Amino acid sequence: AQSVTQLDSQVPVFEEAPVELRCNYSSSVSVYLFWYVQYPNQGLQLLLKYLSGSTLVESINGFEAEFNKSQTSFHLRKPSVHISDTAEYFCAVSDQLTGGGNKLTFGTGTQLKVEL
Amino acid sequence: KAGVTQTPRYLIKTRGQQVTLSCSPISGHRSVSWYQQTPGQGLQFLFEYFSETQRNKGNFPGRFSGRQFSNSRSEMNVSTLELGDSALYLCASSLGGQGSYGYTFGSGTRLTVV
Numbered sequence: 001a002q003s004v005t006q007l008d009s010q011v012p013v014f015e016e017a018p019v020e021l022r023c024n025y026s027s028s029v030s031v032y033l034f035w036y037v038q039y040p041n042q043g044l045q046l047l048l049k050y051l052s053g054s055t056l057v058e059s060i061n062g063f064e065a066e067f068n069k070s071q072t073s074f075h076l077r078k079p080s081v082h083i084s085d086t087a088e089y090f091c092a093v094s095d096q097l098t099g100g101g102n103k104l105t106f107g108t109g110t111q112l113k114v115e116l
Numbered sequence: 117k118a119g120v121t122q123t124p125r126y127l128i129k130t131r132g133q134q135v136t137l138s139c140s141p142i143s144g145h146r147s148v149s150w151y152q153q154t155p156g157q158g159l160q161f162l163f164e165y166f167s168e169t170q171r172n173k174g175n176f177p178g179r180f181s182g183r184q185f186s187n188s189r190s191e192m193n194v195s196t197l198e199l200g201d202s203a204l205y206l207c208a209s210s211l212g213g214q215g216s217y218g219y220t221f222g223s224g225t226r227l228t229v230v
Contacts, residue, residue, distance in 0.1 A: 032216060043206055044221040051216050099172040102214055106159040
């Protein structure tokens with residue numbers, strides 16, 4: 001079974017500053033990786049995903065993540081954060097199951113707090 | 117294209133009661149997964165249904181069950197509710213339930229057991 005480690009439970013950052021949210025996963029096989037964002041009292045929204053191909057994936061709102069197979073990492077970055085980016089961010093890996101199909105294994109989440 | 121719809125959004129139940137939660141996936145998606153989110157345990161996989169069959173199940177007691185209908189809508193049921201069942205229950209819709217298809221989540225049902 002896969003596991004996902006998000007090293008930082010909280011990350012405070014000032015508006016317009018850069019931010020990196022760290023994620024490491026355990027796997028020696030091909031994986032699909034995801035970043036989800038959760039706003040208060042909401043479900044999970046897909047931010048970006050890595051399935052194959054280019055190791056750098058980008059979202060429409062300025063976030064990017066780089067898949068690093070040798071370091072088994074999938075860190076999320078944004079060069080300049082906005083107050084509206086305040087939310088909880090979850091890294092997830094798709095875990096293949098014996099019954100067929102997959103499930104998502106999530107990290108414990110990182111609370112990003114953007115301050116003025 | 118409509119998203120994933122979960123009903124109800126909020127529920128308050130008493131210990132010992134049972135509850136049924138509903139999830140309507142994106143049109144054309146055949147896989148529905150359920151997750152429980154709590155502050156202590158985080159996001160945990162409950163089960164996955166594909167074409168009306170439970171294909172996978174997480175590590176939860178038998179009080180947690182579900183089903184999927186021919187139109188891919190899914191329900192999950194929790195019987196004999198315990199205080200620890202208080203959580204946000206999230207449903208995820210996927211075209212085929214494979215990681216490459218990705219997963220779209222609903223807004224969740226917040227269950228409070230008192």
